[in-house]
Amino acid sequence: MSPANAIFAIFRARSSAKKLSLVGSFTLALGGCATFSPDGGMQPVAQQVGATIGKDTIKITSPAEASYAQSRIKALLAKPLTPDSAVQIALLNNRGLQAEYNALGLSEVAFVEASLPPNPTVAVGRSVIDGTLDVERRIIANLLSLLTQPTRRAIGELQFEAARYRAIDGTFRTAVNARKAYYAAVAARQKANFLDQARTSADAAADLTRRLGETGAAKKLDQARAAAFYAEVANELAAARLEVGTTREALTRSLGIWGSDLSYKLPSDLPRLPQRLPTQQAVEVQAIRKRVDLIASRLDLDALATSLRLEQATRYISAFELAGISQFERSKVDGIVEKSRAAGHSLDLAIEIPVFDFGETTRRRAVETYSMAVNRFAEQAVNIRSEARGAYLTYRAAYEIALAYRNKIVPLRRTVNEQSLLEYNGMLIDLFVLLTTFREGIDSNVAAIDAQRDYFTARVDFDAAIQGGGSGPGAATRVADGQ
16 A cells, blocks of 8 residues: 555544554554664774774763773872873763763764654644534644655664764874873973973082182173073973973863872873884875764765755655544533534645745755765865875974984983083183083973974874874864755
8 A cells, every 4th residue: 555545544544543543553664763772872982992092982871880980090090191091091081072972872862763753743623603512633644754754764874873983083082182181291291300400400500600709710700691591491490390280281181080180190201212113005095994084974975965865856845744634513402412423524635835946946955055065075085185194294204303302412412511511620611601502402302302292292193194083174074964
């Protein structure tokens, strides 16, 4: 039986209860209804996160899950943080990430809702004319929604799948932010420790010069230079300590911790540079294949295409409602209510047809919307390729710069300082040359720490450019709903 014949059969039934039963049976038979997953769609997210970055992530929805997460966090915070433990804490504790998982749950709700047939509307009206009570019962079903329900379900499923990849991208982004914040905080601490040692040496030099000045062995100019050198190093130390505080707070925000957990410990130095960089080939291809934000955008584009094809198929009918009407009369004569009698049954079909533009505005809107989404998706793919190449160039250059500081510049500066001190003690150079040499050595060591930090940051950015979780323009582009 065709859908139209089935609808007419419904409204030929005499009993209202029977009508409702038939409507429900008809609508449920139109397509399979989706059901909610036990974890709100989190299983694929957790599996891909574990396979890609080797960390666990959960959506906290119960006291038991919250207790499990807190016990793991406490165990990790009991030891000095490492890059990996910082990432793991962030994935278990960051509330912004939990909000991303809530968005995934909302997308599942939308998917299940899209898979369900529209609810019929039951309306009852009455009127009294010359002592006769006229009762009208109306059952209204949106036939267009019923007929397009399988397509709406397919669109909802694509959008839910895209939401899963966006949740994965959000998880990667949380891990990237935590790892970069960790390296920044440790580098700031290492820099402050070095400048504290430099200040101690500068203080000793200034004090020695002052005492020599008291005996007449040092000129006033030399005393002023030594004092200025000490003041400058002390000022740099103050700035470095401020950086320690701000970078630690940035790390704290990434980890999502507060209260008694704020006393977590960080190492004094950054990790060592690797002996060599792994060879990377076809980074563009890897990025296009693996970037989860691009996959999400592709799914959004497919959902939009399906939606617009549906709009094209129904563009000549804006509304399509079928109403079954049952009327009966109940009259009262001399205060006695007569037995009600059926006044008749009818079927109303309401169709709104765009007679003024023949659906042309709908067609043009669909074409422009989809073309805009395709162009933005193509732009995102181009940007991702460029980001991957640029991140790899930065990654390699940062490694070479950090390696040059470690293997050449810092050792040479150490030799220069040692030889300058020997020549100063042998009265071959004056204090100005010695202090200038020390100043250059301090600057080189601080630059070496920054270069080492920049390498680890570039490595994180390179991984993000391949797998997702970065903050470049490609990650921010969305094609859902043509935006």
